Amino acid sequence: MVRQSQIYRAITFKDKARIAAIDTTDIVNQLIKMHDLSPLATAVLGRAITLGAYISSNLKNSNHKFNLIINGGGPVGQICVAGNGNLEIKGYLENPKVSLPFKDDKLDVGGAVGKNGYISIIQDLGLKELYTGSAKLVSGEIAIDYATYLLQSNGVKNAVILGVLVDKNGCQASGGLIIELMPGADENHIFVLEDIISLMSNFSSLLKEKTIEEIMDFYFGHFETTVLSNDKIKLKCDCNNKIPNILRGLGEYSVRKMLQEDKEIEVKCDYCSKKYTFNEDLINKLFS
Ligand SMILES: [Zn+2]
Structure with a gap:
């Protein structure tokens, strides 16, 4: 199944949480060909490009731009993702051939990225100054690192799930789910969301079987959820x-x-x- 990469945004529990469900499978398959990525490099760049899609969807204007840089001192080297408010994104990493032994039967993303460094986001919002934020890496697994960044720089309670399923035939599924709590969210909302998230621990396998619309409908459809947008994401270099x-x-x-x-x-x-x-x-x- 070839699916157009897309980002689906909604608010749930009336307006207590924002959710974005992202499918970057098609873009990651293009990146594999473009950069001749190893499976481990695919897992790393796939996670980072999914974040890039999310960051670009948060830009208010089509000419606003961002750069996401992750450098944890690991063997994959520096990871760079950039894009604009038009949902056009691009990315590369320093060592596309990186390979490590499996860790707990999984590609060792944290080992490849390393955790001696920072995740940094630079945004050009058309103002005089660039807006820059960064957070120290926690694990190098990227999802928890971005969650920490969001909490530290925006003060927003959140959950970030990123996953890439890759085998010798390419990327089978790549995407993520990002939830940001809004003012007024209480312990009850957090409890239910944590419960839902625990059911999604293997997000890439879920995404292989279902579209993001189906995932959103299945897990959030019955919680007063309103769809905000459903947009295509493009891999594009300028x-x-x-x-x-x-x-x-x-x-x-x-x-x-x-x-x-x-x-x-x-x-x-x-x-x-x-x-x-x-x-x-x-x-x-x-x-x-
Ligand atoms: Zn180029």
Whole structure:
């Protein structure tokens, strides 16, 4: 089953909690091909890209942007996800070939990411200053790390579930569920939500069998739930526009010097692995 990646948002218990259910399976399969990801790297980047989808859906304007950076000092290296308020996201990690022994019969995401570092989110909300927040990593498993970030930087009680099911045929399911409690939520709401969440401990297996609409309907349909939106998420890189500017930013002198040494300048975009080659003609145009 090929499913369009999407994010489904709702409020439940009248208006005591916001829920987002996210399916990034299709995007993760594209990322596997784009970056030639190992299964472990797929599990790591899949979790991070699902967070990216959530962060982009929280941006108020289509031209607002974010960067999510996770660096825990583990063998997968730095993980970068970026996107905009148009639900266009992209991502890569430093070591796409990372491989570790299984831990408790599961891909060792926490071991790959490490926990000696931070999860940081930088947002460009069209203001003079960028909005930056970060939290120390707790486990490197990403979900609990983001939950900690939300609590520390926004003071919001929340639950974050992220899961990626991957085998030799690719990603079978990738997505997550994020709940943020709203003012007025009490112990009762927390109790019921914790109960529901405990039934979803293997979210990726659930997502393999059901669509996010079905999951939301099954678990939350009977709790005064209102659907807010159901939007497609796209994997999209904007390097077409950026690479020429990066070269211009280096300055004509340095670029011409590079050209003298190599006849051609090759630039590769980390986010989409696309390669650009600039010969003398193109460089002349760039600086004309
Ligand atoms: Zn690119």
